[in-house]
Amino acid sequence: xxxxxxxxxxxxxxxxxxxxxxxxxxxxxxxxxxxxxxxxxxxxxxxxxxxxxxxxxxxxxxxxxxxxxxxxxxxxxxxxxxxxxxxxxxxxxxxxxxxxxxxxxxxxxxxxxxxxxxxxxxxxxxxxxxxxxxxxxxxxxxxxxxxxxxxxxxxxxxxxxxxxxxxxxxxxxxxxxxxxxxxxxxxxxxxxxxxxxxxxxxxxxxxxxxxxxxxxxxxxxxxxxxxxxxxxxxxxxxxxxxxxxxxxxxxxxxxxxxxxxxxxxxxxxxxxxxxxxxxxxxxxxxxxxxxxxxxxxxxxxxxxxxxxxxxxxxxxxxxxxxxxxxxxxxxxxxxxxxxxxxxxxxxxxxxxxxxxxxxxxxxxxxxxxxxxxxxxxxxxxxxxxxxxxxxxxxxxxxxxxxxxxxxxxxxxxxxxxxxxxxxxxxxxxxxxxxxxxxxxxxxxxxxxxxxxxxxxxxxxxxxxxxxxxxxxxxxxxxxxxxxxxxxxxxxxxx
Numbered sequence: 001x002x003x004x005x006x007x008x009x010x011x012x013x014x015x016x017x018x019x020x021x022x023x024x025x026x027x028x029x030x031x032x033x034x035x036x037x038x039x040x041x042x043x044x045x046x047x048x049x050x051x052x053x054x055x056x057x058x059x060x061x062x063x064x065x066x067x068x069x070x071x072x073x074x075x076x077x078x079x080x081x082x083x084x085x086x087x088x089x090x091x092x093x094x095x096x097x098x099x100x101x102x103x104x105x106x107x108x109x110x111x112x113x114x115x116x117x118x119x120x121x122x123x124x125x126x127x128x129x130x131x132x133x134x135x136x137x138x139x140x141x142x143x144x145x146x147x148x149x150x151x152x153x154x155x156x157x158x159x160x161x162x163x164x165x166x167x168x169x170x171x172x173x174x175x176x177x178x179x180x181x182x183x184x185x186x187x188x189x190x191x192x193x194x195x196x197x198x199x200x201x202x203x204x205x206x207x208x209x210x211x212x213x214x215x216x217x218x219x220x221x222x223x224x225x226x227x228x229x230x231x232x233x234x235x236x237x238x239x240x241x242x243x244x245x246x247x248x249x250x251x252x253x254x255x256x257x258x259x260x261x262x263x264x265x266x267x268x269x270x271x272x273x274x275x276x277x278x279x280x281x282x283x284x285x286x287x288x289x290x291x292x293x294x295x296x297x298x299x300x301x302x303x304x305x306x307x308x309x310x311x312x313x314x315x316x317x318x319x320x321x322x323x324x325x326x327x328x329x330x331x332x333x334x335x336x337x338x339x340x341x342x343x344x345x346x347x348x349x350x351x352x353x354x355x356x357x358x359x360x361x362x363x364x365x366x367x368x369x370x371x372x373x374x375x376x377x378x379x380x381x382x383x384x385x386x387x388x389x390x391x392x393x394x395x396x397x398x399x400x401x402x403x404x405x406x407x408x409x410x411x412x413x414x415x416x417x418x419x420x421x422x423x424x425x426x427x428x429x430x431x432x433x434x435x436x437x438x439x440x441x442x443x444x445x446x447x448x449x450x451x452x453x454x455x456x457x458x459x460x461x462x463x464x465x466x467x468x469x470x471x472x473x474x475x476x477x478x479x480x481x482x483x484x485x486x487x488x489x490x491x492x493x494x
Contacts, residue, residue, distance in 0.1 A: 116359035124185035128157060137181075140323075140330040144246050144295070147178040154201070157184060161192040163203040170204070174215070174416065175255035177202055180246045183326040186355060195353045195385040199249055206250065206417040212452075212472075212486025213414045215256040219454030228263055229273045232454055236285035236316075239273060241265045241304060243291040247326040249350075251380060251421045253413045253450075258291055265300055274307050281313045287348070289320035294330050298338050305342045317342060320378075322350035328364035336371035343372060349404060351377045353386050357398040369403040376407035379445065381431070383423045389434030396435065396443035406445040408457070413450055414486055425449070425473055425487050429460060451475060451483040458483075 115134065125137060136142045148154060151168045160168070168177065179187075179200050188194035192201070223232040230238040243254075243263035252258055277283055286308055293301065308314055323330040339345055347368060351357070368375060377399050379386065386392055396406045409432070412422040428447050435444045448457040455477040458464050466474040472484040 116363040118358045118360065121182065121185040121358070121360070124181075129181065138329050140246075140327055140332070143180045143182055143327055143329055147180055147246065148184050149176075149178045158187065158189050158197075158201070159192075160201075161203070163205065164192055164201050167202040167204045167206060170207075175202075175206075175248055175250065175252055176259035178246070178248050178259070180327045182329065182360070183247050186358070193384065195391075196355055198385055199251065199352060199382065200247055202250055203420070205420040208419060209416050210419040210486075213416045213418065214452070215416050217414045217452045218253060218450055219452070220254075223454055226272050226276050228269055229276060231280075231283070232456060235282055236287065237277070237283055239286055239288045239304075240290055241270065241288060241293060241296060241300075244295045245290065245292045246295060246323070246330075249322070251382060251412055251415065251418050253415055254291075255415060263291065265296060265304075270304065270307070274311070277308070277314065278311055284313060285316040285318070286314055287318045287320055292321050292323060293319045294321045294323040294335075298332075298335055301335075302338050302341075305339075305345075309342055316344070316346070318346045318348060320348045320350070324349050324361050324364040324368070325351050325356045328358075328360040331364035331367050333367070336367055336373075339368075339373060340371050346374050346376070348376050348378050348407065351379055351395065351399060351404070352382065354391065354394040354398050357395070357402060362402045365402040365404055375404040377404050377445070378408045378410065379406070380410045380412055381423055381428050381447075382412060382421045385421075387423045387427055387431070389431050392431050393435060393439060393443070396439070396445070400440075400443055406443055409445040409447045411447070411449045411460075411485075414452060425460065425485070432460075449475060449485055451477055452485060453483060455481060455483040 115138070125132065129137070132142075148157065151165070154160060154168060155165075158164075183196075183200065187197040187200070191197070192203075220230045220232070220238075223230050225231055228240045230240070232238070240263055242265045243258045243260060245258060248259055257263060277286070288304065296304070305317065308317055349365070365375060379392075379395065381387060386395065392409075399406055409428065411425060411428055412418060414422065432444065432447045447460045449460060450456070451458050455475075458475050458477045464476055466476050466482055468474065469484070471486060471488040473487040475483050475485060477483060
């Protein structure tokens, strides 16, 4: 089936002047991996005869010479990107010891780095990507190039429901379809109602538009002084360098633009944004989002951050991303080293459900935290996904264990075709009530509605709810203005 059948054509790769999947200069962007050298085994006695300037293991010879007789030794070299599946194993040679069993190497000897993974993902790999090496699977560029996007691919990996198959075959949704292989491995192949699956696999319910919904419910286009920049609050702006995501969420607020290849990170467009910021001194805070800001290469993101930091009145830079959840392989040591140059820098990470909190995701978040980047979670309240106290509490607790501070719980925006995702506002208040006092305050996010029409985020506190007018909830924002949110009473009765 041709990919264009999905409606608006999505760029095959993140749009840019050059491929986003090229390695950063001088680096593959991958974690160092050790594998056996393709050489004859060398004993300790033979190693002693090697001249220091003819070997690359001079740093470990002293340890080898002082090891007890019979100790196992190993010759380690970095692996390449096309290593065999067992590339992380180390082939060992032992000194002759006819009367003793092999002895484990001392803890001080070099060891293979731990590679985080979960059993569900490994089983998925064995079934659908059996020839893919660890190096390839752990490469975010490989993951982006091999996203699942066609009906034929989905049919091989999932037992599609009638609603899912019809939506994929029809292609009438605004938002393209794409799921990274890693995130695909987390989905239940047999249950279309499984929470994560509901958020990334389209259904025909996306074709239904209900009263109060809009393609641009937050009025972002009306607050855009230059293309790709939204200036809705007095002292802060939203910068959109690209419209590409590795995985598309079906409830996306920017489904009208995301994935269509219309917002590209070219220098001319971005320089117009930087010029506006230079001429607007009241702006002190920039949030870089998209699309997903981390879908940019390290070099391009480095350039954008450098340009922002060159503007004296910009004090606060944030990055919005879902990469740690959908593509944790993107969080490389090279990325973190680059980001450290621009402190203070903060990151808002999008998480939905405890099933996203895997060993891979934990390692990615810890790497960012170790780089000195404060992490705050943003969660959207979704019907049938996380709309109960127990699920939300589990998620918040797991986030804290991954060093991510729960920040916002959003009421789902009334984007076109989202009625099947939206809960009554009373459900969100019920969840907050179930968290407050029943767990640490660090685990309680701020529940907000992003007011339709550009009113900004309104915390749902008693004085924020003015009252009802028919099926609309009347709200008061930070400026004392009132806005309406569609919240039919019939929904609460379900």
